[in-house]
Amino acid sequence: xxxxxxxxxxxxxxxxxxxxxxxxxxxxxxxxxxxxxxxxxxxxxxxxxxxxxxxxxxxxxxxxxxxxxxxxxxxxxxxxxxxxxxxxxxxxxxxxxxxxxxxxxxxxxxxxxxxxxxxxxxxxxxxxxxxxxxxxxxxxxxxxxxxxxxxxxxxxxxxxxxxxxxxxxxxxxxxxxxxxxxxxxxxxxxxxxxxxxxxxxxxxxxxxxxxxxxxxxxxxxxxxx
Numbered sequence: 001x002x003x004x005x006x007x008x009x010x011x012x013x014x015x016x017x018x019x020x021x022x023x024x025x026x027x028x029x030x031x032x033x034x035x036x037x038x039x040x041x042x043x044x045x046x047x048x049x050x051x052x053x054x055x056x057x058x059x060x061x062x063x064x065x066x067x068x069x070x071x072x073x074x075x076x077x078x079x080x081x082x083x084x085x086x087x088x089x090x091x092x093x094x095x096x097x098x099x100x101x102x103x104x105x106x107x108x109x110x111x112x113x114x115x116x117x118x119x120x121x122x123x124x125x126x127x128x129x130x131x132x133x134x135x136x137x138x139x140x141x142x143x144x145x146x147x148x149x150x151x152x153x154x155x156x157x158x159x160x161x162x163x164x165x166x167x168x169x170x171x172x173x174x175x176x177x178x179x180x181x182x183x184x185x186x187x188x189x190x191x192x193x194x195x196x197x198x199x200x201x202x203x204x205x206x207x208x209x210x211x212x213x214x215x216x217x218x219x220x221x222x223x224x225x
Contacts, residue, residue, distance in 0.1 A: 030141035032123030089122030126155025
């Protein structure tokens with residue numbers, strides 16, 4: 001696991017990534033259909049006027065997520081790169097990250113200088129984490145349609161991501177989900193690590209996530225200067 005929360009998980013502590021002149025890299029993981037691509041799209045719309053952004057998407061055999069972002073025109077086409085992993089999504093973000101690293105470096109060389117690179121994993125399960133060699137922070141996206149027992153089940157994505165996003169809260173009344181129970185279970189699993197309950201497709205739904213990313217960017221810039 002890449003995550004670096006020594007005050008919460010001292011046994012998982014790893015040295016912080018060296019902060020040079022490159023962009024901050026934030027990974028987005030989560031189960032299929034949880035809203036990862038919608039979250040990335042909404043973040044691009046929210047930040048693109050003030051932050052220089054690039055996106056790397058991961059799909060096993062297609063470019064579907066990248067094509068969605070291109071159709072939505074969230075960024076100029078040259079700022080969106082697709083990686084076809086050809087294997088389990090976990091491998092490309094955690095074990096053999098070479099294809100993703102090449103994509104990130106290509107973005108920084110051809111479009112840069114960039115402030116922020118968003119790396120979206122292919123659809124995965126609750127065990128997915130990003131290599132620290134690939135990203136500097138990880139966001140894990142789940143949704144209420146998956147059931148209110150997801151936080152209770154835990155898994156590395158839920159328990160150790162730098163930010164947990166519980167998406168599609170507007171659907172809770174229709175799928176019989178208890179948001180209060182999800183909040184209690186998430187806090188029990190994560191301790192002080194932050195959790196956001198939102199619906200990213202709703203007006204202002206991405207704002208708390210954009211605020212969190214903005215804080216990470218400010219910290220990154222402070223170290224670089």
